[in-house]
Structures are given as structure tokens and as C-alpha cells.
Amino acid sequence: MDKKYGVYICTGCGIGDVLDIESLSGVASGEGLPVKTHEFLCGKDGVSVLNKDIEENGINTLIIAACSRRVNFDTFRFPGCIVDRVNIREQVVWSHPRADFPALEEEQKNDGEHFDRVQMLAEDYLRMGMAKVQKIQLPEPYKVENLSRKVLVIGGGITGISAAMDVAKAGYDVTIVEKENSLGGYASKIRKQLPVNAPYDNLINPVIQSKIREAESFSNITVKTGTMVARIAGQPGEFTVTFKKPGEKIEFDVPYPLPPEMKVDENGKELDADKLNEKYMEYNQGRKDILTLDPDGELYGSVILAAGWRPAEIGGDQYAHLGYGQIPDVVTNHQFEEIAAKGKIVKPSDGKEAKSVVFIQSPGKDQDDRDFEYAGAVTSLVSLKQAKYVREDYADGKAYILYQHMRTPGLSENFYKGIQQDPGIFLTKGQVISVSKNGSGLIVEADNTLLGDKIAVKADMVVLAAGMVPETKFDPVVNLAYRQGPAFRDIGLFNGYSDSNFICFPYETQRTGIYAAGGIRRSMTMEEAIEDASGAALKAIQCLESVNRGVSVHPRSGDMTFPDFFFQRCTQCKRCTEECPFGALDDDAKGTPKPNPTRCRRCGTCMGACPERIIGFADYNIDSIGSMVKSIWVPSSDDYYEPPMRIIGLVCENDAYPALDIAGLNKLSYSADVRFIPVRCLGSVNVIWIKDALAQGMDGVFLLGCKHGDDYQCHFVKGSELANIRMQKIGDALASLALETERVAQFEIAIDEYDKIPQIVNDFVDSVVAMGPNPFKGF
């Protein structure tokens, strides 16, 4: 588009009282841009000025110097126009009161000694806005060629079936793939289910068979049993899926990346691209590379992962006192359910009636009150349910439940209360000391119980409350034909669970278009799994509708931009492929990345990673930020006797930028020598911006973003962590320029830590002042 610029300066909310608006306008008019000022730009009259300019004067690129872009977002939205908001309210006048930064007296102006830091700040921000809009374009959506609106559900248990029906009821086609020869999964192997409604007193018959019948009645549900996913290639909207029979070896089985030790030669040096490819092909012999699409594959738009869980193994020293594996009548809750589903409860050792059963909820060693691993509330509830089986089978049956904490949260407390009324079920807190043989029976000793110290309970059987281990702990399941590998990334960090930002956005994973539900996501009851399936179904549909509209999914939902590559200059360094938190890029045999735009979440980590600076977005790229950096005026001793420092703060727009706004709203004041540039994520920060800033004489650069580590707060999972690694490496580059490494820093800030901003900013400025000006200043 042919840009026609217009600069608009609001003088309201104290802006006009603090700044010399004429001089500020001069910044734009000096560049030949038309400038208008208004005392209430966001009011009806102010907006009509803008609209009039757009309609009558053909202005299509607006630089609006006023309040933060976080407010009046709808007031200043002009379809078809490029709009940049220059924040001179929250981040200039509100955070730099004249009490702290006095205006110049008439005689101080142009005396070569005095300068107005706040005015300089506002003028720089305006320059930066003007520089930016020259370098950005209106985005055009990316559309996939062969959009599929079909959803694939992996797993035909109760979660998968529920998810499939939920998708089908919303009007979409769906396929269930189940590796067993029939649907139903674990839900078809149980005796009874927990009650879900008041009065919560009786167990209910399993619902799975009626669910299966219902699912089979849908014309838009296809079921593939005895089948598994060999690979999922491509990207959301057009995943190409290859199915196979379990145990079969086929050429479209997913290849695995080379393990790190195979990527180097005997001297530990990284192999070259050809050699790496050769090794990779060897390692994955008989399997096609990820970039070869299966011509017989089926197209799907998105995937629901409902592959379920495995019963946790109980083994090792920490459980030795429980006799499991040694005494046949000590079983897990899972094994007990199998026995109960077959008929009356009998002892595995001799097939005789088990009328007295002890349920052990927490292993109890070493004074620890922890439950078994991967337990969750479900194991408490299952113990209560299975205690009821004993009572169903034998009028004189007795069940003992030894727990540390009875975990029946929420409304499931009602079921617990019902159980407490049963005279044949004994419930007590207690520390299990040992389980041992006692003739043909067993004896369980426990301490610190509600029934007294050191009790001994005779039992026919003992049941251990083992947890539910997600299938993804053992196997990638999704078998993604992605260069980063077939599994979810960082699965170890989450104990085998696939989720990423689990509190706020529980369905998000590090793989776009794939949504987990049920026991693979958390230890949960069937009732919870059914509900969980609905949410995953929504996300799957939402993803393919977003792909259809050519926009990003969470967290930049609706963003129409996507990364664009200038391949002629690519040096095949693979950093973008390796660093993308979402595995959006697949490089070919030479190492040239192949973008998969619908896998992309638009964080810009690839752009930050690229040493050749060939990656950018329509409205956010190396040049747009670089030009903002270059537009900042760096006064030197030619200008002033003691020129002020010039420091750049690259701030994450998700957390740090709002925190700056709130600091402004609270009128917290901090140094006026820092220029903030919002970035999509610290992961998108390219070190060239920092080098450019220092090369043009700026005195310091800092990054301000979220917490990283195990409890990371990054919306893009890895951004602040990657930035931190890059900043550590930048030290060498600075040393080669004979600059102190301390001139570049990264600080952590959470969105609510706005009160820390003055100190963080001022301390850094002080440390730069102590180092003295950048020696390159003025060159």
C-alpha cells in the first residue's frame, strides 16, 4: 500500500501541561509529516478529525501520540489503516512528573548545558513511532491449501468417545482411532462407577456401553479400532495422518531426531549438514523423512489426544513394607477392579472369598503423609467405591480404609459422607507400618490412627491406591513428524503431562492443534474425563476455524501475521528450527527451514534466534524495531556539556509493558533516559538491536520480561529463558568491542510488580552512569 502518513498528538490528560507540544509537533513536521493536535483526541470530536483525514485526505498510516495502546483500543481502530500508538501519557507524562523533572527556564533553553529530559523522551517516542510505521505493513492472512474440518481423536476410551460425540454434535466430522479391537478402554473393564448426582449413595452401572452405542449412531463419527497413529505430518488445518496396525512396521512410522551424542564426531565436534543427514537416515532406516508426505495419508484439521493412562507400578524399596509383589493377596486398586468386574471378590492366592479388605490410601513410610505417585483425588474416591464392592458382595463384609488425607474435594464429599454411614466400612487416618502374612490371611499394622496408636487389622486382601500415569510418559503417542521430534516438548518438566500454561489455559500444549483430555492430562475420574473431553473438543474446533480464517490461536488469538523468511540469505544454521517453542519449523536435509505457519503462535522466537535476520512479520520485524532504535537521538558532548545517558529497555508486551502502564497510572516516577520498546516476547529479541544500539552510542540496554524456570510465566513457554541464554552469550561480543558486559542486562518482572519498576530502571541507569558513557558515543 502507498502510505499516507498523519501524526496526531493528544494534549489531554496532562500531556499538554507537561510537554512543549509545538516542539513535539516539530519532530513530525520536520520530517514533512502532517501533524494535528487535539485536546481530547479519544472524544467524539477528536476521532472525527481522524476519520475525516482518512476519508477526505486519504491518510492510511496514523501515528497517534496519546495514551497507552492498552486503553481506547476500540476508539483508535481504523480498518484498512496502519495505526501506531505512541504512549506519551502513561510512559511519559504520568511517570515523569515535573516535580522530579523540572521544565527548563527560558534562559536555560539552548544553553548547551540544560536539557528537558521529559520532552526529549516524548520526542524520541514520537520519532520511534514514525520510524516504525514506515517499516510495517498490514497483514494478510495465511490460508492453507487443503483445509480439513475433520477432527482426529486418539483413544477410544470414555474420554475419546465423549470428545468425538461433542465434536460431532457441533457439526464436524470426526474419527476415533483406538489401538485395541474394541472401543471402551478402561471404562469397559470396571464393575461400577461413582454416583454423580444427589443423593450420592449408590454406585451406578458403567455408562460406557450406552455411550458406545450412542457414538455408533452418529453418521459423522468414524471408528477405526485395532489401529494406531504411525505419524501426524503437516500442520493444523492440514495434518496428514498415517494409520497402521499396532506392531506393524511401515515406512511412514515416525522418524526420531538423532540423539545429541550422535550429532558429533569422535572429537565432540558437530557434524556437518550432509553427515548429519546421513546419520539421521541411517538411524531411521526404513522410515521416510518427516517432509515426505504419505500420499495415502488422511487429512485432519486438528487432534484430540485421549490416549489415557496406565496404572502406576508399585515397586522399589519405598514400598517394600507393603508386601506388594511378595504377597499375592496384596493387589493394586487396578487389579482389585479387575477381580470385582469378574464377579464376587475373591483372593488371588486361593480363589476364596475376601470378606475383609484393607485399602491403603497412602504408602506411609518415613512419617510421610504423601499419597502414591500420580494419585490425585481419584484414588481416594476409588478406595471408597471399592470398599462398597466388599459390602455389596458380602453381608458380613468389612472394608477398612487407611488414609492420610481423605481427598474427596468439592461435591464428591457427599459420596464420602454416604460411605461414612455404612457400618461395615471403617475409615481412619493412619500411618501404615507393615503388611505381612498371618496364616492364610494378612495383617496390616498402622500407627497414629484415629482408633489409637499401633493398631493391627486382619484382612483377607490388601488394596493399594496406585495412581494413573499418563500414556505420554512412556510413548509420544501423537508421533508427530516434526523436526523437533515426535513427542510433546519438555514432557519431563511436567511429569509426563503435555500441558504448558496449565492454570489459566489448561488445554494449551507446546504443539498447536493438539489438545489433550482425560487421564492423559491429569489423574481424574470418568465423570471428570467426560467433562474434560468437551473442552478439548471446543479447542479442536476453534483451532481449525482459526486456521480457516487465517489467524493465530492462543495466546495471540486473531493475529493475522505469520513469520516470513527471506531464504536466499539463510545459512542453514537451524537455530530457528531448534528454538521454536512450538516446533513450527522443519528443516530439510540441507538445514533450510520449512515454515508451517499454522503451527506457529507468532511469538517471534525464530526472529530473535536468526543470526542472518531473515525472519520477520508484516507488522513486527528486524527492520521495524531496528529503525525505532536508530531513530532515537543520542546526544553527545557536541550537544551538551554533560549529555544524558541513552538506554533502551526491550520490554515484553504481555507483562512488563502493562506493569509500566500501571506504574504510570500510579504516578511512580523513574529515569527519563530510558526508551522502552515493546516486543512480542523476549524470545523475539534479536541481538542485532542491542548491538546497533550500542554501536550508535547508547549507553546500555536491558530486557524486561517474565520469570523463567520450572514455574515459568512466559505465555510462549520458552521466550524469557531463551533471551536469558542469548544475553549471556552477548557478553563475548561486547568484550570484543571493549564494552563492559554489564551494559546489557535482563530483569525479571511479573505484571503485578509495577512497584519494582522505578528501582529496577533507576538502579540500571545508575550502574551505567557509574561505568560512564559509551565510548562510541558521537562517532
Add this chain to the structure above:
Amino acid sequence: MTEDKAAPASGSILVVGGGISGLTAALEAAEVGYEVFLVEKNPSLGGRVSQLNQYFPKLCPPTCGLEINFRRIKDNPRVKVFTLAEVEKVEGSPGNYNVAIRLNPRYVNENCTCCGACAEACRTEIPSEHNFSMNRTKAAYLPHEMAFPARYVISPQIVGTDDGARCMEACKYNAVDLDMKAKTLNLAVGSVIWATGWQPYDATKMDNLGFGLYQNVVTNMMLERLASKNGPTQGKIVRPSDDKAPASVAFVQCAGSRDENHLPYCSYICCMASLKHATYIRAQYPDAKIYIFYIDLRAPGDRYEKFYTKIKEDKNVFFIKGKVAEVSEDPNTKNIMVVAENAVTGEKIRQTVEMAVLATGMQPTAAVSKLSADLKYNEDGFIINDYDKGGMFAAGCANKPADVVSSNQNATGMALKAIQTLVRR
């Protein structure tokens, strides 16, 4: 070729309640392509979570997730937000509801630039609802600094007073409109999601626990505000009687919950919340003694258990299995004595502390004020979802006691159920 069936919208969805469940339900549906009306009775969105200092178990600020959700609203013209709005009536059947919404006056119009001049001019102070009346705020106020929408509100209390006139005069942008009247808005929607959330159970109802009688007995939600930087004490946890740093704090679990006389069910979040509160106190007072009186510590699941394990490592956090029977005050020191029986040893415990926190439970909003629609409730006031009938669904804590994770999960699912109703039509 792409099929151009972009928004498969055949009707719109009303979401009642702009807390975390309502926000999630509204946004998830809107991002599929449906038109959504989000109605919130308070002046800003965010609900209960906007009053929290941190989330368990990550100890991260709720405003972080809220900010992203607000941005999703800003970027999505399909979501229409109404604040200070209450549903007066819902009539009709699945796929076809007529809704009357009462829009209460804000006395501040869209001209508001959030500059704060009205608050500066205003002299009247009213108890801050956001801070459970622990402090006062000007009668012309921004609900809190992260409030969305970022627009001031004027309390009806100063309408027609000199103060009202002062606010009007102070506003350079003609944003103060004291003649604003309540209006009724009629909407036709295909389905309704009730995300009306919860209220902290009224702690004065438990006459043995001393809330309302003794100053140094506070509730868990009050502690959230005390720990918040934008709270009444700027984040400093102090005891209300003398603003002193507490050297010892007792947590009374199941204050109302799991109690036939109050809330018979478990409120789901209070155990984890108190464990989190122990970290708040520890962060400010390295030596404070913390006593947690509980029936069962419900920290289920891998992540929660790990969090609990970490707290157990703190040698100055004491866990006592025993329900608190009585709370009393030493009138001189204003210290609190907590009496409980240790369920394991049978021993009677009398623990004197400088401050006590009642882990009060959640009560569904519908139990406190009935909703004007044809809904089924359980005996505690939680809405029962009838999927066969469809049309209207409860999400989050309107449906059952839940933490933020489960609320978001549930609300995402309910967005789909609402969509299914529209598709079926």
C-alpha cells in the same frame, strides 16, 4: 482452496458473569466464531480472581492471565461486554431465548480517559468492596488499577450532592453524567452460560469462630487482599487491631465447609489456598509460626502434592489434624486463642496466635440470590446442568466448587455445549 464458511454462527451466546469462568467461556466461544454477550454485574471484569494476590501452585499473579484474556476481548469484535449489568429475566427455550438485561448507571460515560481528576476532586469516601471494606476509597473510583474496562465509576451515594457536582466540574471531558438512569436492554440469544461464580461464605454465621467479634480474625479472601500490593495495606500482611507484623498465625480450615450446619460439601480450594497463604506469610516474616488446623489436607494430584511437600519442609509450619471448636480473644493483647482437639492423639490444643485466618468456603452466588431463569439447583444452590435439554449451562463455581484450573477447563467445555445448542437449532 479454502471453504469460506468462516463463522458458522447461527445465533449468539449470552455469558452471565465476567469472572474467570465467564471470561473463558465467552472467549473460547467467540474464538470459534460466535457472537457473545458478556454480562457482568460489577463495574469491571475479573471476578474473584481479580481479588487474589497469587495463584497456587505456581505463585504467579492472576492479572497475568487476566491481561491476556482482556487483550483477547480487545482484539475480538465478536465479544460485547456489558458491565454493571444484571440479567433481569430469561424467557424462551433452547436456541431461542429472550433476555432482559438491566444496565445500572455508572455515572461516567465513554468520554472517560481514566485521568483520575474526578477521584481527586471527590471528598466522600466509601468502603472499598474490592478490599472487603478493610479500607475506604473515594466515591469516584477506578475499581482497581488493572480494571477492565479502564473506566471510573461514581457511587450513587454522591449523586445529587456537592461532591457529585465537584466530580462533574473536575472532569474536563464531560465524562461525568449524574443524570444517567438504569436502562433495560433486550437481547435474543440461542444459549446462555451461567458463570455467576461464588461468594465467600459469611463468616459471621459461625459464632464459635469469632469473626466480626475479634479484629484479628480475618478470612482467607481478606488475607489475599492484605497480601496484594494494591490492597489496603500495600501488600504488607499486618494484623488489623494494631497494624503489627504477626509473629504467629493460625489457619482454621473448613470454616463452614464440610459442616452440616453451614456448607455440607468441601469447597475444593481452601486447603491449597491456606498452603499458599503460608508462603505469603513466610515471604514477609521468615520466623513467623504458622499453625494449620485441618480435617484432611486436600492437595490432590501431582502438582498440588508437590506444593504441599514443599511447605512441609518449613519447620515453622505446624499441621494439626483437628477441627477448631472455638476461637477467643485476649482483650488486652488482642491475641487469638484457637481451641481444637487433635484427632489423632485426642489431646486438647490451645494455641495462642497473633492472628487467625478462617479458611471460609465458597457458596454459589445462586444460593444467595436466585437467578431469574428456569434452572435446576441442587440443595446447596449449585446449578445442575441438564445436557439433554440443553440451552442453558452453568460453568465454573456456579456448577460446583472448583479451583481456577478446573473452572477454566469446565468453562471451555460449556462454551462447546452452548455452541451445540446453536448448531442443533
